[in-house]
Amino acid sequence: MKKDLQYLKKLFSRPFHAKRAGGQTNRNYIVAVGRKKFFVRLPWESHVMDRRAEGRNILALSRNKKIRCIVPKYYLYVLSRKNILNPKGKTSYDLPDGTMMVEYLWGKEFPASFFQQKRYQRALAKTLYLFHTSGVRFSNSYNPFRDEIKKYRMEAFRRPVQKLLDKKTIAQLQTLETQAHRCLLSSKRGVSTHNDVILQNFLLGKKGTTYLLDFEYAGLNTKGGIFYDLGYPLRDSFFNPPQISKKTFERFLIEADAVYKKKLDRNQIYWSVIAALLVGIWWGVLRFFDAPKREQPYFSRYVQRGVKGLLALAAELKKKES
Ligand SMILES: Nc1ncnc2c1ncn2[C@@H]1O[C@H](COP(=O)(O)OP(=O)(O)O)[C@@H](O)[C@H]1O
Ligand SMILES: [Mg+2]
Numbered sequence: 001m002k003k004d005l006q007y008l009k010k011l012f013s014r015p016f017h018a019k020r021a022g023g024q025t026n027r028n029y030i031v032a033v034g035r036k037k038f039f040v041r042l043p044w045e046s047h048v049m050d051r052r053a054e055g056r057n058i059l060a061l062s063r064n065k066k067i068r069c070i071v072p073k074y075y076l077y078v079l080s081r082k083n084i085l086n087p088k089g090k091t092s093y094d095l096p097d098g099t100m101m102v103e104y105l106w107g108k109e110f111p112a113s114f115f116q117q118k119r120y121q122r123a124l125a126k127t128l129y130l131f132h133t134s135g136v137r138f139s140n141s142y143n144p145f146r147d148e149i150k151k152y153r154m155e156a157f158r159r160p161v162q163k164l165l166d167k168k169t170i171a172q173l174q175t176l177e178t179q180a181h182r183c184l185l186s187s188k189r190g191v192s193t194h195n196d197v198i199l200q201n202f203l204l205g206k207k208g209t210t211y212l213l214d215f216e217y218a219g220l221n222t223k224g225g226i227f228y229d230l231g232y233p234l235r236d237s238f239f240n241p242p243q244i245s246k247k248t249f250e251r252f253l254i255e256a257d258a259v260y261k262k263k264l265d266r267n268q269i270y271w272s273v274i275a276a277l278l279v280g281i282w283w284g285v286l287r288f289f290d291a292p293k294r295e296q297p298y299f300s301r302y303v304q305r306g307v308k309g310l311l312a313l314a315a316e317l318k319k320k321e322s
Contacts, residue, residue: 004029004042007095011040011076022109024200025216030104039072039105043098049216051098053140055079057218058100066134070127070212073103105211110202115233116248118255123210124202124233125256131194131212132226138192142219144228144275145181152282153177159289164303173307176314177278181223183271190220197232198240224272227265230256231273238309239280239302246316270317274310281306 001020004027008018014033018040021028027042043051055077061067062074062085076083078099081092093099114120161170194201195217203211221228230253237244257263281303288299 007042007099008040010093010095011099011101022200037104038075039102041098041100041102043096043100045096045098049098050140052079053138053219054098054216055084056139057215059084060136060138061215064134064136067131067136069209070130072105072211072213074100075103076101105203105205107203107205107209107211110199110204110210112199112237112242112244114204115199115244115252118251120210121252121255122259123204123208125252125259127202127210127212128194128197128226128229128256129259132192132229134192136192138190138218138220140219141190141222142193142195142217143222144195144279145177145223148279149177149275149282152279152286156282156285156289159286161285164285164288164300165307169307172311173278173281176274176310180271180274180278183267184224184227184275185268187222187225190222191225192218193221193226193229194218195221195228195232197229198236199233224268224275227268228272228276230264231269232276235273235276235280238277239284239306241305243309267317270313274314274317277306277310277313281310 005018008016008029008031012031012033016031016033018029018031021030021039023041025044027044029040029042031038031040043049058074058077061071074085076093076099077085078093078095079097081094083089083091083093110120110124115124165173194212194215196214201212201214203213205211224231233252234244234249253264253266253269284299284303284306288296288303291299
């Protein structure tokens with residue numbers, strides 16, 4: 001916190017009041033300066049994140065007119081001491097790459113129980129539709145198999161994986177990985193997707209606006225495209241209960257069909273959920289081994305939930321296909 005305050009002081013010349021905000025990975029602050037409020041993200045300083053790609057994506061978002069009503073105004077994104085959102089600016093920022101300052105949005109988090117309600121299902125679908133049709137073009141390609149599953153799986157095999165997953169389960173995971181890879185449509189050019197469509201990354205604004213936040217994992221999806229985003233809330237609910245029931249999710253998809261003005265390909269959506277579950281499972285395995293002992297039960301449960309959900313969903317898909 002002390003270090004963070006030092007960082008914040010470099011951003012504001014006037015006196016300010018900072019309050020810690022929530023979030024999964026970064027250190028976020030709500031900063032009040034006079035009557036104005038800002039949301040500042042101090043980045044999780046990790047070599048895994050490609051801040052250059054994220055910075056270029058934020059620049060693309062900030063320049064896109066169509067998306068303006070569902071994202072905050074972006075004021076600052078630091079890369080190599082420069083605010084890349086103001087290329088002509090001369091100020092040098094002695095702050096880590098990925099430090100970001102955006103408009104503070106008045107609103108509340110999206111409660112999981114709202115996902116069952118038709119009007120919120122439609123609001124979510126509308127926000128995703130606006131983003132998917134905005135024409136915003138991200139800078140990095142994103143293939144969940146290449147960039148996540150395979151990477152994590154290979155890394156996991158350097159650890160005693162059998163402690164967490166038995167042989168049969170490992171074989172099932174690999175079969176499903178091959179099947180999902182085969183079933184998901186590929187696109188060379190890629191489609192701009194968010195890739196972390198969890199309910200905590202939406203914000204319900206005052207006038208019914210549903211904002212989309214946190215483009216940390218965004219990229220040009222080459223496997224699954226928009227279906228990857230559409231399936232993501234279901235995927236996340238396996239890891240972080242309450243689990244969304246199949247019936248509720250199907251109702252959400254009917255709303256999404258209406259918003260996208262076409263019947264969305266269920267097969268692609270469910271195979272995307274499978275791929276996204278595999279991402280989470282292998283990520284969880286790695287986290288299990290790298291976490292301090294007291295946090296291991298959490299990741300063990302996380303992985304078991306993912307596996308259970310994955311196998312149940314895969315069995316259902318198979319039943320439908322036969
Ligand atoms: N511009 C904003 N205005 C108000 N609240 C925000 C804003 N951006 C994010 N939040 C809140 O802070 C939480 C964490 O922000 P997020 O960007 O998702 O960080 P993380 O990458 O750490 O998850 C969000 O879930 C949301 O509730
Ligand atoms: Mg987030």
